[in-house]
Amino acid sequence: MDPREAQALDAATLYYGLGSSQDEVARALGVSRSTVSKLIQLAKDRGYVEVTVRDPRESAAELVQALSERFGLAEVRLATGPDHGDLILTGVGRLAARLVEECVQDGDIVGLAWGKTIHAVGRQLRPTPRRGVQIVEVKGGIPMHSRRTHEYETMTAFCEAFDAYPRSLLVPIVFERASTRRAMEEESHIREVLELGRRAGTAVFTVGGTSPGSTLFGSEHLQESERQFLLANAVGDICSRFFDSRGRECLPDLAERTVALRLEDLKAKERRICVVAGSARARALAVALEAGYVSHLVTDEATAARVLAIAGSATGA
Template sequence: MDRTNGQKQPPLGKIARLYYEHGLTHQEIADLCGLSRIKVTRLLAEARRVGIVEITVHSDDHLFVGLESALGQAYPLRQAWVGPTFADEARALHSLGAVAAECIGTFLEEGTTVAVGLSGSVAAIPGHLRPAAALNLGIVPLTGSRGGISRAASSHELALAFAAAVGGHAYHLPAPLLARNVEAAQVWREDPAVQETLERAASADVLIAGIGGTDTDGGVLVQGLSPTELAGIRERGAVGDIAGRFFDANGAAVAGEVDERLIGLDLDQLRSVPVRIGVARGADKRPALDVAVRQGLINVLVTDVSTAEGLLASADAPTDRPV
């Protein structure tokens, strides 16, 4: 049994300090603490996982330059950012969030307003952002929020998380993601506080949003629809959504009650934001990503190796659509 001074296991902080601050090897720590070398390795990994140890790499080197360049040639993109692929969902989101945070950092200047879309992928970003309090950044949600357990379902919480990470200020959109009916949605849109926040979002310098699919687990909005509503969306040609707005294979809005009930920017307003960062990964998102990029819904792509390779395989030829 692993023991140190009568204890089953020394504190993670002690192991981490011995290794990172005092330069002891895994074996030296093992001998000192009465542990196996493998146990020390596992404890150091645990210290990183729970946040006792944070590692910052000071480098601007991209991980997959070849893939990023190929995406820029095959699609009308300003930039492409690619991270590694993981089978484990938690690791995949962590990595995608880190790459997206690095991407966002290149577009932040004094007074930049960033509009954030409701998405699990976008919710993975704030933990990787670097403070930039001197830039006086504004963070504004693109849509209202869903009710129930949070799980990235609150646009307000997401905006607050981004603002806290960069040292900026967040704006609140006091409305639901989907109103109860079309009439209620109109009432929400006429509320002065809602109008003010949506106008600020429409004039943002940068937006960052996930790209959802139309499968039952394709995104935050899809998961809140009934089977009948989802079937209707598909019948009208929806291939995906961005910031809650469903679009078809031509990048056009999918009309209907769901679209009329949504509180948020429409597709034309989204396209008017100069820098439009889309963050998504997975085979189920490829069709929607392909359309979103080709039709100018996004002009900066953050994804993983597997998705990038899938997109390139389906890309027929470069386009000259302006970005």
Template sequence: MTRRLEKSQSRVQRSALSPPPEFVGDPIVWAAWLYYEERMTQEEVADRLGVSRASVVNFLQEARDRGIVTIAVASEHLQSVRVSRELCKRFGLKSCVVIPDDGGRLPDYERIGRAGGRLLTEILEPSDILGVSWGRTVLALSASLPAVHLPGVSVVQIAGSAIGTAEFSPELCTTNIANRLGARCVNLYAPGIVSRPEVKKLFMQEPTLVEQFKLIRSCSKVLFGVAGVGRASTALRSGYMTPEKIRPYVQGGAVGVMSGRFFDRDGKPVLGPLDEQMIGLTLREIARSPERICIAGGPDKVEAIGGMLAGGYATILVTDETTAQALMTRH
């Protein structure tokens, strides 16, 4: 009885494994075609062939062993990986995400923001305190961030607010990210720049701000963008600063600005009158955070990003391939 059953099953399997003529009678080729070319799942291939899913796994492995299928990573992605590793080595980064160029189909800041959002959801821990700065790329990240449920995370604003366009609003960046994460949101309800140094001193003595800054300075991760100091700079377009206000910094050697703070090509802070009027974390305070994620790119920011990296302000960088190549040439 058992032998008759085995023979019957064998006949059914041979019938199920009769490939169409174009596969020259080879079920291995048939399985490979269905899986790799027609994009069927392994389960769907198993149903079509009339075999178990385990058999399909074996067929696909044999297809690779026999050279029927060859798998290779696209060269443009390998190039991005090489550049990424070189940047990590040169600047002591923990990791670096370099996105391949897309021929100008989408703005750099949108593509970098999306990549940064995917990375952020991968590295956030359930009890993290995430400090968020502002900028066009940070806003793009906040708008495209995949929705996840991290109620134990706190998202805090690390630079004061500005009367500018909604596009560059620090509190909007923080709120968007907190909403996408289902996290606690802590906005910094104070101006980014006040009128006089003595006004800043009064603000910083307020009990509410004293408590908020205790939280802000305890961030386990900080997310920020970088801007240049030219007329097209995000800092100027945001309404956060004016050409007259930043002129002393440029004259002092500043090449970039992050979270409202200026630095030179070696990453050293460049101080000026505004520093006594700014409410938010300083460069040195940002650098104390264990993990610092910079999302920035574009040909107009190469010098600024280079200075930021030279100063060791980032542990993780997300940028585009053209910018990454320019950074390697610059250094």
């Protein structure tokens, strides 16, 4: 296949498989909008549209079944298409938004993480009014950071979608001293929000990888020795709780300074909706799935395939 035909196949997959607009496809591929139209037509002429749009869905169905059976998941939804950064995030976010809309019912308490992935979910939520819903932040924030974390926007989007009450956790995610964190948690309004987070029957979160470019790594909250330890020993994080290759929280000193839902409390929830876009997080996701932190999964086809390959390798399959 020559480069032009390969580009046509990518364009058709983004356009038909992920539902991206031609402008979005143009930005992803670095071409003009008119070129995108020509590429899509070329894909049609070569017969790629039928193969790209239909076959990945069949492949996705097999992946859904394999993931559900391997990890005992209640629900799996996959976005199809090539891993093109923000476009695959949009596709995964759209699927996750539909799932969250179906899951949230009157009177529910929903624990909510923040970050780029969960913000993508919030942006695509449709008005789904419910009675007496509470949206509770399950981890503190990073008030002084050069990167936008979309904490406020994400909470607002979820509350507006469900006509819900916001329960914000307006404290730092990590304190300098564990004693300060313990004293803060004695404040009645903070204690109430943390207790609501523990009681929530549903949690919406993502699994992060462990790299120097991740949000918490770039903040002033971590000491350099802690960064180096996590890079060497942690495979990922959930709600800024870093875990090792067996899914156990690592670096106890940092854990004691962290204001976030504990992993054992997450595991006890009825609905644990995990949203992950991009195969760079596949290893962390595979460990989280193996540890039982996820009941409902929304991701993309490439990540799903990679997770299964990692799980098969780990078990000698």
